[in-house]
Amino acid sequence: MDRTVLVDRVKEIAEPMLRSLGLELVEVEYAGSARSGTLRVFIDKQGGVTLDDCEKVSRYLSQALDVDDPIPHHYTFEVSSPGLDRPLKKRDDFSRSIGKKIKVKTSAPIDNQKVFTGRLADFKEEKVTLYLEEGKGKAIEIPFDQIAQARLEVEF
Template identity: 50%
Template sequence: MSKLTALIQELVEPLLTPMGYELVDLQYGREGGRYILRLFIDRPEGIGLDDCEQVSRVVSALLDEKDPIPHSYYLEVSSPGLERPLKKEADFNRFAGRKVKLRTFAPINGQRHFQGRLLGYQDGQVRMHLEEGWDLAIPLEQVATARLVFDLADDEED
């Protein structure tokens, strides 16, 4: 995470939490000749268009006031989608039992890509039951990316 995105996160998270939203992820970069700041928000009951509009208004006002971004940019606010990223320790416990894809920075047992059922987070490790039939514990600092995998069977259980 760059210094700028870390600063934006520090500004935005305390604003969203009392509103009942979680900042799942944020991305900032140049695309097609313009800068874009994307915020991905969530809450237990899900996200709708009204939520995105409300968050966009309050975040835009905050960023206009604090002015951390030195040039013009576009602000986009959306839900993280069905295959949301898992980034925080709490995410791995919240979504225990769900199907996930995980990629590590370095190979573990000769591979970097894993898919299976998330068992949770404990003692600094993400635990999962792999599709190959065995359990694996991966230190969180070795996880490059992790995200839910949409599975209709999971959705029907909720």
């Protein structure tokens, strides 16, 4: 089965269930071979995810996946929080992370550079405004559609 189709199907099953539990689906990953693999579901909520949240989602979603059976072979199923360096994928992720330190990789160079680290200053009109770390407060605007990957940076 095509990995993208599988991940999309798991998202279709998981999203309404998670919403009803007050949780957000952050990401679904499937890694492995055609005979066995690992399905990882990353969840989050305001204030952070508890072990109880992960156990509940694991139990409910496992039952739903058994019924729908989108993965026809043996697989390992894991549910966890996205961690401190969570990926930023949706527009809401960026809006919610204003003021935080992030790392952005672009699909095409901007000012001869593809990787930027700094403080997320704003997200509006489909643009991320970032105060660059190495630029001593210099701001850069990155169009949302040019972001290949973005993550929160861990701060101590």
